Amino acid sequence: MPRQTEAAVLFETSQPLRLVTLSIPELKPGQLLVDIAYGGVCRSQLLEVRGKRGPDRFLPHTLGHEGSGTVLEVGAGVTKVKPRDRVVLSWIKGGGADVSSTIYQSTQGPINSGAISTFMRQTVTCENRVTPIPDIMPLREAALLGCAIPTGAGIVLNTAKVQPGSSIAIFGVGGIGLSAVLAADLVHATTIIAVDLFDHKLEQARRVGATHTINAFQQDPLEVILDITKGHGVDYAIEASGERQVMEIAFQAVHDNGGLCVLAGNLPHGERISLDPFNLIKGKRIVGTWGGEALPDRDIPMYVRLFLSGKLKLDELITHIYSLDNINQALEDLECGKVGRALIDMS
Secondary structure, three states, X not given: OOOEEEEEEEOOOOOOOEEEEEEOOOOOOOEEEEEEEEEEEOHHHHHHHOOOOOOOOOOOEEOOOEEEEEEEEEOOOOOOOOOOOEEEEEOOOOOOOOOOEEEEEOOOOOEEEEOOOOOEOEEEEEHHHEEEEOOOOOHHHHHHHHOHHHHHHHHHHHHOOOOOOOEEEEEOOOHHHHHHHHHXXXXXXXXXXXXXXOHHHHHHHHHOOOOEEEEOOOOOHHHHHHHHOOOOOEOEEEEOOOOHHHHHHHHHHEOOOOOEEEEOOOOOOOOOOXXXXXXXXXXXXXXXXXXXXXXXXXXXXXXXXXXXXXXXXXXXXXXXXXXXXXXXXXXXXXXXXXXXXXXXXXX
């Protein structure tokens, strides 16, 4: 009898995911089979499910691009990990073989899957999407090292290279934004301003290092930031909300003399932002980021060491844990702003 796994599958955008039993195919060279412990729920996956990433040519397909688990089997040529190794799974490419896709069979026909999918109990992935971690690292917190931390903390450490004593405003304190707050505190930024629409998320930002919080429903964030910085503006701004207007405000919030705005949020397909080019002439800078410019083989072991030494409060980021049966509820709660970082517990 063929090996099987259960997965949350997107058959049609803007419709709920459906749980489907899939047959696990034979591994190709460079692939491995992982028993998933936890999968992270990310806003970019929400956009994909809601059909806001543009036409989806790969339906039906699996989802999930951040997680943790244990290697069950490796294919030919895999040397990075071996069976029983604990791993972080990430959409960000590391070293090793890159195998772009897998097709699972089901009673409802073929189901497509990319190089990584974590909304499933066992998954076929490839060597460059996993990073081994020590057994002492809890798989629950390790799941955050697949996307939230490498992107959010990576923006602070790698993209912006935030300096001690500097000021930073972080717009949107979900998984990515909270990770940025953690890292800004880690590098001893003096002024760390968290901006969001929900008080419970702002309170969480305070717990992980924010020195100031702004509820954008109640206050004009740009006005408050300028007041905090005595009219100067912040040294760095990170936009992690995925909202057009917020991106524009984040750019305005940095000071003229080299202030840097980093855009991490994803806009719905076709949306554009607007800015005054004279602000660029005055010295404001704006860049995007690709996963916080993280190098998983270098950065994930560093984050593990920081967590194990008590310097990285990963457990503070996790606000909700759902079963795979409740994956659609997890997506709805994320969309409504109820969660910081949610995990799917495969046990």
